Amino acid sequence: MLNPSREKSLLRRHPWIFSKAVNKVIGNPLSGETVDIYDSKGNWIAKGSYSPNSQIRVRVWTFDQKELVDDEFFRNRIKAAQILRQKPIADGGLTGYRLIAGESDNLPGVTIDVYDNIISCQLLSSGADFHRHAIVRILAELYPNYGIYERSDVEVRKKEGLPLVKGWITEPKDSTEVVIEEHGIKIKVDVDKGHKTGFYLDQRDSRVAAARYAKGKTILNCFSYTGTFSLHCAKAGAKEVSNVDVSQPALDLAKENLELNGLQDCNVNFIKQDVFKLLRQYREEGKKFDMIILDPPKFAESKAQLNGACRGYKDINMLAMQLLNKNGILFTFSCSGLMETGLFQKVVADAALDAHREGRIIERLNQAADHPISLNYPEGYYLKGLICQMD
Secondary structure (H helix, E strand, O other), rough: OOOOOOOHHHHHHEEEEHHHHHHOOOOOOOOEEEEEEEEEEEEEEEEEOOOOOOEEEEEEEEEEOOOOOOOOHHHHHHHHHHHHHHHHHHHHOOOEEEEHHHHHHHHHOEEEHHHHHHOOOOOOHHHHOOOOHHHHHHHHHHOOOOOEEEEEEOHHHOOOOOEEEEEEEEOOOOEEEEEEEEOOEEEEEEEEOOOOOOOOOOHHHHHHHHHHHHHHOEEEEOOOOOOOOHHHHHHHOOEEEEEEOHHHHHHHHHHHHHHHHHOOOOEEEEEEEOOHHHHHHHHHHHHHHEEEEEOOOOOOOHHHHHHHHHHHHHHHHHHHHHEEEEEEEEHHHHHHOOOOOOHHHHHHHHHHHHHOOOOOEEEEEEEEOOOOOOOHHHHHOOOOOEEEEOO
């Protein structure tokens, strides 16, 4: 039962209930068990999974009192997600895509990505973990002959009182490596060693956008990971592309991806270096580029880190702007959910002031369509991108 006036967010269909909103718990529910949620007057509101260890005490499964949280529930949710993604999958010729995006697909704490014939899943909440066998059963039913691999090796599980888990759920396949396709580009993915569930599927539309600007340009691709921005740019006719990353295994895979697409004769090079240090070095050397891509890792994991994240984003954008030729193009991103759109734009604008450059936003970029954002769950909007032209 909730405290007085703490049902307002639920009436707007937001799926989270924080611990301070809870007045009392009747009985002794297990971690992850489905509970009924009532307002302070005893009116039923929703059903959700109980998490005694988390600040998010309950995550809502359904606002329909008659709906049972059983195999049929998960089957219906996953089938609905399949239908939602049919058009982007067909339009992009995708063999790698996000099938379930947690709360935005009405399955809190569940992330499921498809990579060719392997399904990679993260079960990050106590409710998702409690129902893991039902989720796996439905996936095996809907995707026969696919291997299912778990990547629940994420620190957030500790907040739920859960251990980190990684490995095959179904019979192991010979390899955790697969090749996926997006918009005619082949990409090698390792669901065991790759970031997140194996790869950054959410930047797919941004990679296509980069190709539109790439022809004839010298391009610096920062935090390049496995070089997928570069693949699109090289195929589009870029004059030169430089991939920069601190990880040698990521750069090695980037080289494999280049060869996989028959682009090994393109002018693409690979630099193992800290991006911040390299940008300062290039500034001292007076090096210039026509286009720079900044796709850094998440700088803010909590509100306490947000100010530091703003300084990091400002610094790196300032350095990039100082390295751009006149009318140069900057692709800049933040994948920190706590970095709101307006704040990110302000940070980039402040970077331009410090760089003594003027610029304008010519396009805005977001996470790809298979990473939808529920109207009732704005936290699902995390990836923000700006394409800026600098005077």
